[in-house]
Amino acid sequence: MTPLIAMPGPWLPEAVPGREPHAESLPPMPMLTRVLRRGRRLPDAPDWRTGVMAALGLPQHVAPAAVAARAAGLSAGTAVCLAAPLHLVAGLSRVHLPPGGRLQPAPAEEQAWCAAFNAEFGGGGVTLHVLAPGGGWLLEAPFAAAARDAAPEAITGAPLQRHAAQGAEEKALRRLAAESEMWLAAHALNRARAARGEQPLNALWFWGGTRAAPLPALPSLAGIATCGLADAWLAGLAAHTGQTLHAARDLETALATATPSTPASAAGDGAITMQPTTALLVPAPDSDGATRHYWQMIDEQWMAPALRALQAGRIAALRVQAGRSARLLPARDVFGWLRRERRSWWQVIGEVPA
Secondary structure (H helix, E strand, O other): OEEEEEEOOOOOOOOOOOOOOOHHHOOOOHHHHHHHHHOEEEOOOOOHHHHHHHHHOOOOOOOHHHHHHHHHOOOOOOEEEEEEEEOOEEOOOOEEEOOOOEOOOOHHHHHHHHHHHHHHHOEOOEEEEEEEOOOEEEEEOOOHHHOOOOOHHHHEOOEOOOOOOOHHHHHHHHHHHHHHHHHHHOOHHHHHHHHOOOOOOOEEEEEEEEEOOOOOOOOOEEEEEEEOOOOHHHHHHHHHHOOOEEEOOOHHHHHHOOOOOOOOEEOOOOOEEOOOOEEEEEEOOOOOOOOHHHHHHHHHHHHHHHHHHHHHOOOOEEEEEEOOEEEEEEHHHOOOOOOOOOOOHHHHHOOOOO
16 A cells, blocks of 8 residues: 655745745654655646645546535536635735634534525525535535635735636626625624634635536545545545545554555456555644644654555555655665755745745
8 A cells, every 4th residue: 555645735834935944943854854855756736636636546637626526416517616714814915814824613613604604695506515524615606617716725824816807707706705705704603703712704715616527436545534634625535436534643543544455356357456555644734834843743643654664564655745746755765875855855845945
């Protein structure tokens, strides 16, 4: 079995574009550094989801919302987009999404938000679905396919910069977003959040629009486990492959939930049946963002156990998808010579230029 460890970001919120991050904000990460230096570099992807889809054998042009739609059981052709509950911050000159601004409501609260939204804006084919508890939402609407904004992890820490709406569908989606912001500002659920000392939900971020479509089979996927990420796309992958989306605090727990890997076998008609070989593991930042504690957790609870499993022969290889960057480390190379990687690990997988 080959674990595929995917780290979605957001990356390095402390860093200033064009400058090195403060050294004290980043741990040395010896295990991740070993993987980056010894692993074979694979082609970069536009984002982490596209990289994972390439590793699993999904066409890279399949939009994340089309995968998520599988968890909602929506028919082909239904217009959908992903929806993220956010707390945006308005400064003197900009509105931005801070680290931790992607909210993770408790299950009862998010069901209440979903029901309230559908009561207020539903009808005419508009429905908000909760696919993954903790903020993994999907919008079904006649105009949802027009959503073109970036994923929340790609805009964390940056000012919101939206292109001008084009066409009637995108203008309708922007109107829904603006109307929902006014509705959220006065909602009783936000007053309850304030009473609990929590940040208000003040925006619904609609992104990655497309139409639901049939997906190819993924016989190689042996399991999906995540830590700290409520993601409708992962819920859709699980539904499509008949998997359960497990929660895992470390690599050993995650691997324990995966289907044991066996060699390919011959069916009765002579055809070769491929057995699951890849376990998708997604340790994501929690509500505090990509802090020093997060990076230490990645190195100690995910990378170090993965390298030990490689050395012991319990896994065949290790694949890491860190943002756009991907590495593959076969077991035979775990003791290999260090390749010459001149950049720091945060330059390899982060957003800070070399």
